[in-house]
Structures are given as C-alpha cells and as structure tokens.
Amino acid sequence: MIRLVRDQSAQIKRASEVRFTFDGAQVPAHSGESLLAALIRSGHLHLRDAPEDGAARGGFCCMGLCQECVVRIEGQVVESCRAMVTSGLAVTSLKART
Numbered sequence: 001m002i003r004l005v006r007d008q009s010a011q012i013k014r015a016s017e018v019r020f021t022f023d024g025a026q027v028p029a030h031s032g033e034s035l036l037a038a039l040i041r042s043g044h045l046h047l048r049d050a051p052e053d054g055a056a057r058g059g060f061c062c063m064g065l066c067q068e069c070v071v072r073i074e075g076q077v078v079e080s081c082r083a084m085v086t087s088g089l090a091v092t093s094l095k096a097r098t
C-alpha cells in the first residue's frame with residue numbers, strides 16, 4: 001500500500017542565501033550547508049584530478065571517508081563534504097589544469 005502525501009516542500013525554511021567562488025566562478029548556496037552539496041547542485045562535479053592518472057574525481061562517500069572531494073580553501077586542503085559554506089568563501093579545485 002502506498003500512502004500519498006501532499007507536497008510540503010514550500011514549507012521548508014532555508015538559511016539565508018550566500019555566494020562563494022569555485023575556481024573564480026560565483027556559486028549560490030545557503031549559509032551553513034555542506035560545500036559539496038552546493039557544488040554538486042551547481043553542476044561542479046569535477047573537484048580534483050587523481051595524482052596517478054589524472055582522472056577526474058569528485059564526491060563519493062559524502063561523509064569524510066574517501067577523500068575524493070578534497071578542494072583548497074585559503075591554502076588548506078579540506079574535504080568539501082565536511083566543510084560548511086560561508087559567504088565569500090574562495091574555493092579552488094585540485095585539478096591539474098582549471
């Protein structure tokens with residue numbers, strides 16, 4: 001048996017909208033959401049290149065285990081799935097060429 005539930009998505013209260021940059025491009029997000037979620041939603045799936053063969057890499061586990069989602073923020077290499085978006089954040093990929 002399937003119970004049909006009314007669409008209640010309009011009732012969801014989101015945090016304030018903010019913007020950050022990814023390789024210089026403006027990315028919209030909501031304050032406090034995961035950086036990886038904001039990147040995926042905006043279509044930025046290729047976050048780094050594998051050092052061995054240069055293959056494109058991006059988020060995989062989304063919980064801080066695989067290290068596939070690492071990016072650079074203010075000189076620090078961080079897991080984007082464990083970082084929160086803040087207004088004005090400058091994020092760069094770890095691609096060999098951007």
Ligand code: FES
Binds near residue numbers: 058062063067070081
């Ligand atoms: S997606 Fe696996 S550590 Fe971030």
